[in-house]
Amino acid sequence: MPSNRIRMKKNVGEFTIVSNSALNNTNYHICLQSDIGLPDIAPGQFTNVDIPNNKDIFLRRPFSFFDVDYEKKTVSLLVKILGRGSKSLTELKVGSKLNLVYPLGRGFTIPDKNDKVLAVGGGSGVAPILQLAKTAGSSPGQMHIAIGARSAEDHISIADYLQFAQFYFTTEDGSLGEKGFVTDHPIFHDLTQYNRIYACGPLPMMKAIAARAKEAEIFCEVSLENLMACGFGVCLCCIEPTVKGNLCVCTDGPVFNIKDLKW
Ligand SMILES: Cc1cc2nc3c(=O)[nH]c(=O)nc-3n(C[C@H](O)[C@H](O)[C@H](O)COP(=O)(O)OP(=O)(O)OC[C@H]3O[C@@H](n4cnc5c(N)ncnc54)[C@H](O)[C@@H]3O)c2cc1C
Numbered sequence: 001m002p003s004n005r006i007r008m009k010k011n012v013g014e015f016t017i018v019s020n021s022a023l024n025n026t027n028y029h030i031c032l033q034s035d036i037g038l039p040d041i042a043p044g045q046f047t048n049v050d051i052p053n054n055k056d057i058f059l060r061r062p063f064s065f066f067d068v069d070y071e072k073k074t075v076s077l078l079v080k081i082l083g084r085g086s087k088s089l090t091e092l093k094v095g096s097k098l099n100l101v102y103p104l105g106r107g108f109t110i111p112d113k114n115d116k117v118l119a120v121g122g123g124s125g126v127a128p129i130l131q132l133a134k135t136a137g138s139s140p141g142q143m144h145i146a147i148g149a150r151s152a153e154d155h156i157s158i159a160d161y162l163q164f165a166q167f168y169f170t171t172e173d174g175s176l177g178e179k180g181f182v183t184d185h186p187i188f189h190d191l192t193q194y195n196r197i198y199a200c201g202p203l204p205m206m207k208a209i210a211a212r213a214k215e216a217e218i219f220c221e222v223s224l225e226n227l228m229a230c231g232f233g234v235c236l237c238c239i240e241p242t243v244k245g246n247l248c249v250c251t252d253g254p255v256f257n258i259k260d261l262k263w
C-alpha cells in the first residue's frame with residue numbers, strides 16, 4: 001500500500017540560542033531564534049539538530065517543537081539529558097549557533113472546539129502535548145492533560161498552559177499528584193467523556209493508553225520516538241511495522257493513529 005508520506009518542504013538553517021536554562025534536574029528549555037521567518041510548524045512535528053563542537057557525534061538528534069513564536073521567529077525545545085548529544089546541547093551558551101533541519105514529520109490532528117480531549121504526556125513527551133493545547137487554543141473544559149513522571153522534581157511548570165487545559169499529575173514515588181503510572185490516574189476510570197486521546201511519552205505508556213482507547217473505541221493518536229538518523233526518510237532506521245506496511249516514523253509519523261499500528 002502506498003505510504004501517505006509527507007512531502008513538505010524542509011528547511012536547513014542556523015538558529016541562535018537566546019536562552020538555555022535548566023527547568024529541573026534533567027530537563028532544559030532551549031529557545032532558538034532564526035534570522036528568517038518560520039514556516040508553519042504543527043504540534044508533534046520535530047527538528048533534527050546538529051550537535052556542534054563535538055567530533056564524536058556525527059548524527060543529528062531529533063527533538064519535538066515545544067513552542068513556536070512566529071513574530072519573534074523563535075522555537076523552543078524541551079531537552080531531557082539522556083546521553084552525550086542532549087547533554088552537549090544543554091551546555092551551549094547563549095549566542096551559540098545551532099543548525100536545524102525543520103519542520104519534519106507529521107504532527108497531531110488539531111482537535112475541533114467541540115472535541116473533548118484527553119492528552120497524555122510522559123517525560124519529555126510533554127513538549128508536543130503542551131504545544132498541541134496551545135495551538136488548538138483549547139480551554140480547561142475541553143482539554144484534560146495528564147502528565148506522568150518518576151518524581152515531583154521531574155515535572156516542569158505548566159503555569160503558562162493553565163488557560164488551555166485542566167491538568168492532572170502522577171508520580172511513581174507519589175511526591176506529586178496520584179501515586180503510580182499516569183494510566184493509574186482516576187481520569188482513566190471512565191474515558192467515555194472523551195472523543196479524542198493523544199499521547200507522547202515512553203513506549204509502554206503509549207501502548208497502555210492505546211489499549212484503553214481501542215477498548216473504548218476512541219480516536220487516538222500517539223507520537224513515536226523510534227531511534228532516528230537522517231530524519232527525512234532515507235536511512236530507514238526508524239521503520240515501524242504498521243497495518244499499511246513498514247513506515248518511516250520520521251516522515252509517515254512521528255504521529256500515528258493507533259488503528260494503523262500493530263499494537
Ligand atoms: C520524533 C522525536 C521527537 C523527540 N522529541 C524529544 C523532545 O522533545 N525532548 C527530548 O528530550 N527528547 C526527544 N526525543 C528523544 C531524543 O531524540 C533523544 O533523547 C536524543 O536523541 C538522545 O541523544 P543523546 O545523544 O543524548 O543520547 P544517545 O547517546 O544517542 O543515547 C543514550 C541512550 O538513549 C537511547 N535513546 C536515544 N534516543 C532514544 C529515543 N528516541 N528513544 C528511546 N531511547 C533513546 C539510546 O539507545 C541510548 O541507550 C525525540 C525523539 C524523536 C524520535
Ligand code: FES
Binds near residue numbers: 230248250
Ligand atoms: S530516520 Fe532515516 S528514514 Fe527515518
